[in-house]
Amino acid sequence: MGLLSAIYGLGLICRRLTVKPHRLSVRVISVGNLTLGGTGKTPAVIAITEEATRRGLKPCILTRGYKGKAKGPCFVPGFQDPEFSIQEYGDEPALMAERLRDVPIVKCADRYKGGQFALNSLPVTAHPSLIFILDDGFQHVRLHRDIDILLIDAYNPFGNERLFPEGKLREPLSSISRAHVIILTRADMARVSLETLTLKVRQYNADAPIFTASHNPSCLAYPSGETASPGMLRNKKIYAFAGIANPFHFRDILISLGADIISFKSFRDHHRYKQKDLDKIRAEAAGADIITTEKDMVKLRELRLPDNICALRIEFVVEDGFYNKIFNALNRV
Known part of the structure; x- marks a missing residue:
């Protein structure tokens, strides 16, 4: 490991040791990944949100809103709203707002504060069936989650297996151990056998159920x-x-x-x-x-x-x- 990646890795360790997760009063599902770049998080969040709605739950998405200028916490308006601006809210929250028009989406870099904002803003009658779905949450330390879903791109799982900036890993492979459920995405376009990839994952997490998905x-x-x-x-x-x-x-x-x-x-x-x-x-x-x-x-x-x-x-x-x-x-x- 090079110097810059070693410094980055040390920062990850310090953050895990010093930042205490805060618990919200409703249940939280996190969807995230281990690498830089796309693993299909947004389509997965949309699909899980739609299924939650079909099951009678009231999902609310908590998102960072990468590159959106709005500091938050704030609700992401739909395209029909005159206050909508892609520059304010970011492209991924905008896509989710377009596809999930009746689902509240809160933009805030601090997802715990975003959850508190939602709880204070949404009708009290919604709370018994309310759940939070944390978008891109695997590395978000401040918020406790009840279910941690890790997406791994079967098309290009871990790059060169090195930490950023030498590689595409946001965390070491050992972090796979934190996942409660693992999904191998783009399984239909896998460049290594799914059996080989599964064995690799099992080196770090022997218990989490592993599912496959396609886009x-x-x-x-x-x-x-x-x-x-x-x-x-x-x-x-x-x-x-x-x-x-x-x-x-x-x-x-x-x-x-x-x-x-x-x-x-x-x-x-x-x-x-x-x-x-x-x-x-x-x-x-x-x-x-x-x-x-x-x-x-x-x-x-x-x-x-x-x-x-x-x-x-x-x-x-x-x-x-x-x-x-x-x-x-x-x-x-």
Whole structure:
């Protein structure tokens, strides 16, 4: 381990030793990962929230709102709200607000304070069935959680297995031991065998149940609100772009759908699009349909959009038994 990674690792240890977790008065499910970059946390949070609602619970999401300027704690408004601004709340909270229109979402870097804010702001009648879902929470020390769900990307699980900045690990692999439930995401696109990856995980956590999940294309979503089958992309010439952590995973999904990609452009994760970016994309597409991710589309809503642009919506599809496992465990808390 190099000096910078050693310093980073020492900081992690000090934080764990000095910061005491605070407990909220309602139950908390945390969804997080071990690495920098995307493991599919946002689709997973959306799916778990939807399942909680189907089971009669009242979920409230606590999110950091990365790169959003609003300091919080504050509720994330929907797109229809005149106070909505992607710059204020961040792209991932904006996507969750778009997909989960009746679910309160609180932005605050300190998720414990965010939870207190929600408890003080939401109707008292909601509290008996209220649960908090902590977005990107595996490293968030200040808030106690009742269930810690760890996502591991089967496409690229741990990079070079080194801590940041030498590698992509946010914590050492030994931190896997804290997880109550583990999901191997993008299992359908795994670059190592799932058996090998499972054995690796079991070196650090012998007891947590391990499930597999995939991120499946569900529809093409247009700015108008209309949707279409992703099957219409077969043999269709498209121009695609993405500003996410794993843009080439998005490209691979498009290829799997049979799309004829005439050009693919990648931007940095959380890229803030300007009108000149979109005008250049429109010109380069030269009349071909333009496809991007849902996360990118929410960042484009305040710009002048081409008529032929849409987003590929991805659904988190997890192995049978996962939801019963976490919600039955939650009922025992």
